[in-house]
Amino acid sequence: MKHLLLAATLSLTASAAFACETVTVGDLSVEHGWSKVTIGAGRPGVFYVSISNAGATDDALVGISTPAAGMPMLHETVLKDGVASMPHAMSIPVLAGQSVQLSPGGYHGMLMGLTAALKEGDSFPVTLSFEKAGEVTVNVEVLSVRAEGPDCADAEQ
Amino acid sequence: MAFMLGLGAYRTSNGPVLNADLPLSMSEMSWQLTDHRKRAVRSADWIGRSTMVFFGFTWCPDVCPTTLSDISGWLEELGPDADRLNIALISVDPDRDTPDVLAEYVANFDPRIAGLTGTPSQIAQAAEDFRVSYRKVPRDGDDYTMDHTAGVFLFYPDGRFASIIDFHEDRRFAVPKIRRALS
Ligand SMILES: [Cu+2]
Numbered sequence: 001m002k003h004l005l006l007a008a009t010l011s012l013t014a015s016a017a018f019a020c021e022t023v024t025v026g027d028l029s030v031e032h033g034w035s036k037v038t039i040g041a042g043r044p045g046v047f048y049v050s051i052s053n054a055g056a057t058d059d060a061l062v063g064i065s066t067p068a069a070g071m072p073m074l075h076e077t078v079l080k081d082g083v084a085s086m087p088h089a090m091s092i093p094v095l096a097g098q099s100v101q102l103s104p105g106g107y108h109g110m111l112m113g114l115t116a117a118l119k120e121g122d123s124f125p126v127t128l129s130f131e132k133a134g135e136v137t138v139n140v141e142v143l144s145v146r147a148e149g150p151d152c153a154d155a156e157q
Numbered sequence: 158m159a160f161m162l163g164l165g166a167y168r169t170s171n172g173p174v175l176n177a178d179l180p181l182s183m184s185e186m187s188w189q190l191t192d193h194r195k196r197a198v199r200s201a202d203w204i205g206r207s208t209m210v211f212f213g214f215t216w217c218p219d220v221c222p223t224t225l226s227d228i229s230g231w232l233e234e235l236g237p238d239a240d241r242l243n244i245a246l247i248s249v250d251p252d253r254d255t256p257d258v259l260a261e262y263v264a265n266f267d268p269r270i271a272g273l274t275g276t277p278s279q280i281a282q283a284a285e286d287f288r289v290s291y292r293k294v295p296r297d298g299d300d301y302t303m304d305h306t307a308g309v310f311l312f313y314p315d316g317r318f319a320s321i322i323d324f325h326e327d328r329r330f331a332v333p334k335i336r337r338a339l340s
Contacts, residue, residue, distance in 0.1 A: 036222060039215070039261055046218045071297065077219050079324055083290050084220045084307035104223040105325060111218075112300065145265045146226045 018123045018139035019150035025136035027055025028094065033126060033140040034150045035111070038118045045069065045118050047109030047126055047140060048149070052099035060131040061092040061100075066140075068124040070113030077105055086110070091131065104148065118142045178288035183208065183316030186286035190247065190279055193259040193272035198245075200286065207319075207338045208243040208312040212289050214250035214303050215262040215272075220324065221246070224309065227328070229267040234332050238339055239269065247283055248274040249291035249305045311338035 022031040033049040074089040122142040186200035213221035232239040248254035259272030291305040307324040319338035322331045
């Protein structure tokens with residue numbers, strides 16, 4: 001059943017513009033959701049996204065969920081004495097008036113237990129849970145393994 | 158920097174591997190590994206050309222593909238000079254990264270990048286020679302990930318250690334460092 005659901009999700013993916021949509025919840029806007037191709041379904045996938053907080057109250061990203069993976073988690077890549085590790089991030093601060101990026105080499109969603117291998121051009125939904133603003137779902141675009149982010153006309157990075 | 162180079166110059170063969178230690182000269186190394194085409198590669202084979210090498214594993218979703226993408230970009234920028242480099246990813250996860258797995262993985266990046274693996278003790282020897290740390294970190298069930306030294310090591314053609322490109326280092330400094338190792 002889960003496979004069927006994902007297949008249905010993945011098949012409505014012709015457009016490459018998903019990652020460039022901005023969705024909002026309360027004072028937060030979420031955009032540029034993207035992921036990378038995986039070799040097979042055994043390896044974990046990644047999820048990157050930009051979040052900005054236009055409000056006057058601090059918020060925090062506390063979890064993610066997606067039909068594409070059985071065990072999605074928030075991680076932070078940390079370098080200490082040149083050694084990289086990826087501890088679980090319990091909460092990613094989204095401070096008032098500021099923005100935060102989940103991006104290569106920093107915070108990321110770690111998609112463990114993928115339902116299917118992620119292929120270039122696929123897209124899948126990820127629901128982000130914020131401590132105060134609640135939940136919001138973005139469409140995530142799967143880019144090549146060498147990609148550095150989606151190509152959006154309005155991209156400010 | 159001169160002080161740190163001094164640190165790398167002596168060691169006891171079974172002593173703890175300290176992160177502050179710098180890699181040995183290629184001529185002092187004694188590792189032997191297998192590449193993604195199942196050919197044996199020894200440290201001595203890399204003397205005579207400049208070398209760019211880093212440690213990682215193919216189950217790594219963030220740091221390793223990012224480093225490989227960076228390297229692929231640097232190679233483009235270097236142009237034909239990049240043909241004068243030995244370039245390799247050495248796996249710290251020999252249980253999962255067989256030569257076939259590495260072959261499938263490196264096919265996604267610049268074809269000049271080789272993947273090297275070996276038995277756990279061969280990997281341990283290579284890590285000791287390069288002064289690299291790695292550690293298996295269990296996750297839920299029987300899943301695990303690896304912590305590992307993330308920099309890119311550069312060596313001169315005579316095998317002497319040249320420099321490290323740190324993971325978060327500004328891209329503008331990387332290519333000049335590689336050019337210096339090529340000279
Ligand atoms: Cu992770």
